[in-house]
Amino acid sequence: MPYYPEWKIKKPYDKAPFYLKETIGKDIIVYRTKMYVPTKPSTVKRIFQVLHFLFFSLKHIPSLPIKSKVLVVAPFTINILLGLLLKWFKKCKIWCHVQDFEFDLGIQNFKLGFLSQSLYFLEKNLLKKCDKVSTISQSMKKKLYLKTSIKGYYFPNFIDLDSYKNSFTPHSYYLDCTKPNLLYSGNIGEKQDWAFFIRFCHFNIEKFNFTIVGDGPKLKWIKKQLYKQKNVRFYGLVKSSDLPRLLRSFDAHLLFQKNNILDSVMPSKLLGMMASKKPCFVKGNKESEIKKIIQVSESGIFFDDNNIEKITESIIEYLANKKAIEKKKTVTENFLKENFSQKKVLLDFKKSINNI
Incomplete structure (x- = not known):
């Protein structure tokens, strides 16, 4: 699809x-259709x-x-x-696999007003x-039930853990120096708290190196x-x-989301961050599903406030305790195997689709 990171039809x-x-x-046949992609989205576009x-x-x-099983x-x-x-003719x-409730996002971003009830209907x-x-998170599954009374199926994003096991050389984006190298990799969009990220970078000019790998509508401004x-x-x-090598090269990962937004979607980038076995420092809404995942997997620290000094001290203290980090790697790896490994998720999906 012509979306992030290239907002145009690819070669x-x-x-x-x-x-x-x-x-x-x-035996796999793909039918493709070119589609219109607006460079500057608006409601009409x-x-x-x-x-x-x-x-x-x-x-x-x-x-x-006829009589096919169709995944939408x-x-x-x-x-x-x-x-x-x-369904009706064949x-x-x-x-239907729901990765995001787009009408919620559209109503929030474009202020559709009187159209809201019609869209929800x-x-x-x-x-x-x-x-x-199906939905990709437990929070979305609950939201689906509240919207429609449908008891959905949990079909999460998954990750190929084998691709994170091979030996590797540090990625060229990694800067070898005495200060910890912190990485953000992914979409540079509206869901992240970039205003806080910028203040955090200014505050820690002597303490950390920051690398931002990605593209998106907020990139030029940042x-x-x-x-x-x-x-x-x-x-x-x-x-x-090359993503596993990139993620494994850095000392830790950052994901700062806006505290006032309760996002029911778990960012797919979080799985790669966790699979890298490097600490994940995440900020967001205290009621979010991400908080529970970070805590249960012992993959890092979740912050639900904007206290830069406190967050900085916590990160420095966490990174200094190398023995504790090594112990937590096993917990994180087992958590991913049990909940988000490609083999397990797709095996469960295969069993379920055979039963519809």
Whole structure:
């Protein structure tokens, strides 16, 4: 999909036909449709984007076999309509996997006002017509039930732990020096508390080195705020195959989210941070699911306030206790194996999809 980190259609598909059929391996057929992607999103442009994809994807429906099992990933929520057409005309079974409640985000960001109730009514009725609905976090599962009375299935993001076991050489983004190197890697967007991050960098100019790896709508603004900071460096995203090496190279990871926002989605980047076996220092809402995960996995410290001095002292003290960090690595690894390993999650998914 032409989204983060490249907000455009990637090569070689940028020059491909509007409709494209591909075969991967021996038996995987992929139907592709080009879609409109706004460079500067607005309410009207987002609606047009969704309808553009929905309308032009209709062409592929006759090509799909009858009585198939169809997995619909939302967002876009409106894509459920495509699945329901297959259910009604081709007797398919529909599993909707909700990665985010996009209508909540749209109403919050674009102030849709009188449209809110209509969107929630549409969302509820689309989801209730699916044969199965899953979410990526326990918080979202509860939210789904409150919205629709549907007892959803927990299908979390997962991680290939084997890719974090090989020996490696430090990534070129890592700066070898006496100060701890702290990393943020991922989307540079609205959910993170960048105002706090900037103050934290200023306060700790002598204590830490900061590396920001990523892209997103807030990047230019953050660079402008930190351009004089000699302890802050910016880099573009690395390939997914190189991500484990990047995450394992640094001394610790930072994820500062806004305290006043209770996000029901667990950031997928958190799994990579934890799998690296490096301490994770996370700030956010004290009622969030992330807090429980950090505490149970013993993968770092969760902060629910904006006390920079207190957070700085806690991080310095934590990093100084090397023996404690080593002991906690085993707890974190076992937690990931039991809850988020690729093998376990996909095995459970396979069993569930066979039963719909």
